[in-house]
Amino acid sequence: MLSKVLDRLFTWSGYLAGIFLVLIGILVVAQIIARMLNTQIPSVDEFAGYSLAASSFLGLAYSFRSGSHIRVTLITDKLSQPVQRVVLILVLLFALTMISIWSYNAIYLVYESWLFNEVSTGIIKYPIWIPQISMGIGVVLFCLALLEDLIRVVTGKTPNFEKNQERMAED
Incomplete structure (x- = not known):
């Protein structure tokens, strides 16, 4: 049950990451058209940058879940199955620890920005x-994906x- 909920959550996060990618394309095309008309759209490069970050972070859990993250198994493939499992547990535990720290700091950064009413420095405030x-949501979802896989292993x-x-390899 929980696995299905997480699967839907990660999938929707992946869809949202895709929407931000499309938004980047729209912003770039809009700025090109604006320049052809001898004008500019204020802060479009800033919004495109934020869209890139949103796409990257919101796509972390989805791409991890789908097996799209790059893994180097050159050494681990030569190990016995029981040793491979132990190594996988250790790697997932290390990754979970690091991403948990990152999640905490990302959420704390968002909280501090909200607490101090921090505003952007660009033309549009x-x-x-x-x-x-x-970033905070994406990293927390990635942390959940790691935790679920650690529990599974x-x-x-x-x-x-x-x-x-x-x-994916079968298809």
Whole structure:
């Protein structure tokens, strides 16, 4: 049940990341047209940059879950299955620890920006926590994806990223 909820959450996060990618394209085309008309759209490069960050962070959990993250298995493939499992648990534990720290700091950054009413420095002024929140949400979702796969491996199941990577290889 929880796995299905997380799957939907990560999928929607991936869709949202895709929407931000499309938004980047729209902003770039709009700025090109504006320049052809001898004008500019204020802060469009800033919004495109925030869209890129949102797309990157919101896509982390989805791409991890689907097996799209790059993994180097040159050494681990030569190990026995039990040793591979131990190494995978250690790597997932290390990654979870690092991403948990990052999640805490990302959410704290958003909270501080909100608390101090920090605004952007560009031409268009807006609360800076609004574009920052995509980083906080994306990293927390990535942390949840790592935690779920760690639990799966510890309980003897195949991690989602390997399961989905195998499915993609079959297609």
